[in-house]
Amino acid sequence: MATKKEKGKLKRKWLHRYRMVVLNDDTFEERFSLNLTRLNVFIVTVLSAIILIGLTTVLIAFTPLREFIPGYASTKLTKDVITLENKTDSLLTSIQLQQQKYDRIQMVLSGNITAAEYARIDSIAKVETANQENLPIPIEEDSLLREEVDREDKFNVIEGATSRTNFIFFTPVTGTISDGFNAEKKHYAVDITSAANSPVKAAADGTVIFAGWSTDTGNTILMEHSYGVITVYKHMATLSKKQNDQVQAGEVIGIVGNTGELTNGPHLHFELWMDGYPQDPTNFINFQ
Incomplete structure (x- = not known):
């Protein structure tokens, strides 16, 4: 334990005055002098350090200078990242919806799916779409009612459409039916034999949603019309329309x-x- 003598010596050491003098090197004239103690120097040094640390903290926290420090991201970069994330989410949702639509088109192209299977997959796609858009999922009773109405109306689509929009089909090509519609054999179409290079015409106003080549079906066009109607044209020699083209009823879209x-x-x-239900085209169109 320090004695009074030691404490007095320590106090004198901290409070002992020193004189700092600045002299002219040639004339030794005193230009500046300052009285100092160890305690004054210590206090000034600590205060200077605290002020320097505080100013540095303020500059880093509240000014753009922090962007030059490794580990800190710029405000603009952060906003750009958030914007890109939102766009990515939107694009992923759009791609998923387009993929579902493409899958349904492929089903129609292949012809290897029943109406019940198509309706089941289509209902799943609608539920997934509702989830992606944060919409409420249809309750079971509502879904059953919709299915019942669909079953009752699936053969009355044209009558309803006719009363609203005068929906009339145009004969795509005239000729002899070599193979008719047969749901049991999964032949959801009619094959019309006609002279090669005869023009094939659109059955109604609509939009081309697929126009291209398939190994099994050759040159093929799918058209989407009003009220959920889709027409398919396969085995054509050439196509005169491309995807997303708007086509009028009776307009030539290819040749036999x-x-x-x-x-x-x-x-x-x-x-x-x-x-989503295949129909016998001869119920609505005269191919003779």
Whole structure:
């Protein structure tokens, strides 16, 4: 334990006055002098350090200078990242919806799916779409009612459409029906034999949602019309329309051909779908 003598010596040491003098090197004239103690120097040093640390903290926290410090992201970069994340989410949702639509088109193209299977997959896609858009999922009773109404109305689509928009089908091509509609054999179409290079015309006003080549069906066009109606034209020699084209009823979209593996002569394979259900085209169109 320090004695009074030691304490007095320590106090004198901290409070002992020193004189700092600045002299002219040539004349030794005193230009500036300052009285100091160890305690004064210590206090000034500590205060200076605290002020320096405080100013540095303020500059880093509240000015753009922090962006030059490794580990800190700029405000603009952060906003850009958030914007890109939102756009990415939107694009992913759009891609998923487009993929669902593309899958349904592929089902129609292949012809290897029943109406019940199509309706089931379509209902799943609608539920997934509702979830992605934060919409309420339909309750079971509502879904059953919708299915019942669909079953009752699936053969009355054209009548309803006719009363509202005078929906009339145009004959895509005239000729002899070589193979008719047969749901049991999954032949959801009529094959119309016609002379090669005969023009194929759109059955109604609509939009081309697919125009391209398939190994089985050759040159193929899918058109989407009002009220959930889709028409399909397969095995054409050439196509005169491309995807997203707007087409009028009776407008030429290609010519009769014999392309693809599932054909044995010039003809048009024509399908008619209504709200996901295949229909017998001869119920609505006269091909003779």
